[in-house]
């Protein structure tokens with residue numbers, strides 16, 4: 001598959017590198033206006049250009065990883081050159097209806113919501129598409145399955161998926177940062193604290209994904225009666241640990257919905 005990514009920033013580069021490293025038989029082009037910082041992508045076989053239309057006619061899919069306010073400018077530039085080509089948008093908050101309206105209803109459209117762990121083959125990429133575009137969308141689902149997981153979801157949950165799956169990377173990193181800071185306070189140097197905190201989160205996530213159980217079942221295996229885990233957990237909950245996460249996630253969702 002030939003993949004043309006417009007918007008070689010944080011997400012666009014992650015997807016490009018993920019495709020280059022974790023998928024087979026795909027070619028990637030990435031564009032942005034100032035390409036100096038992404039020239040290194042050519043070392044991975046990725047074509048880099050400051051021209052959004054560079055080789056675009058050969059592409060099987062055009063992926064948009066630009067900000068919402070950049071969409072109209074990019075469409076004005078490219079649409080006439082790619083009639084009927086599949087457009088996959090990772091633009092947050094841009095619904096399939098609006099995407100179809102902006103493309104005059106004449107392009108197959110797919111909404112994708114990856115996260116920046118695509119670069120490491122570990123993205124949770126939620127995908128939705130109109131039923132009429134299923135045939136065109138399925139190869140894109142396959143592509144993102146190579147970059148982690150790629151559940152097809154109801155479009156009405158795409159904003160929620162943005163928060164849980166894409167913003168979620170930042171929330172998880174903040175948890176790790178806090179653990180690291182605590183680790184320093186209780187005696188570790190920062191690098192060791194970070195390594196322990198990050199590996200512990202990775203291990204916890206792996207157990208959940210492989211055992212497919214409720215987190216509390218695993219927590220039960222850690223919390224020795226009258227032990228140190230349960231007192232720490234309860235102290236965190238008294239201070240609003242779960243509650244603040246839930247509130248934060250709902251606030252992020254409100255921001256997307258406007």
Ligand SMILES: NC(=O)C1=CN([C@@H]2O[C@H](COP(=O)(O)OP(=O)(O)OC[C@H]3O[C@@H](n4cnc5c(N)ncnc54)[C@H](OP(=O)(O)O)[C@@H]3O)[C@@H](O)[C@H]2O)C=CC1
Nearest residue numbers: 007008009010011032033034065066067068070091092166
């Ligand atoms: N970052 C993330 O974790 C995630 C982001 N998203 C969504 O992806 C989109 C991009 O986010 P993110 O990667 O963080 O943003 P960035 O600002 O890092 O990337 C956007 C890129 O678009 C380029 N760009 C701007 N205008 C044009 C243009 N006219 N033609 C071509 N390229 C252009 C910019 O480069 P230049 O100025 O050089 O052109 C920039 O590199 C947003 O809609 C965001 O909501 C979704 C999921 C996760």
Ligand SMILES: O=C(O)[C@@H]1CCC=N1
Nearest residue numbers: 092162163166167168
């Ligand atoms: O913060 C943002 O708006 C984007 C969307 C999801 C992740 N980053």
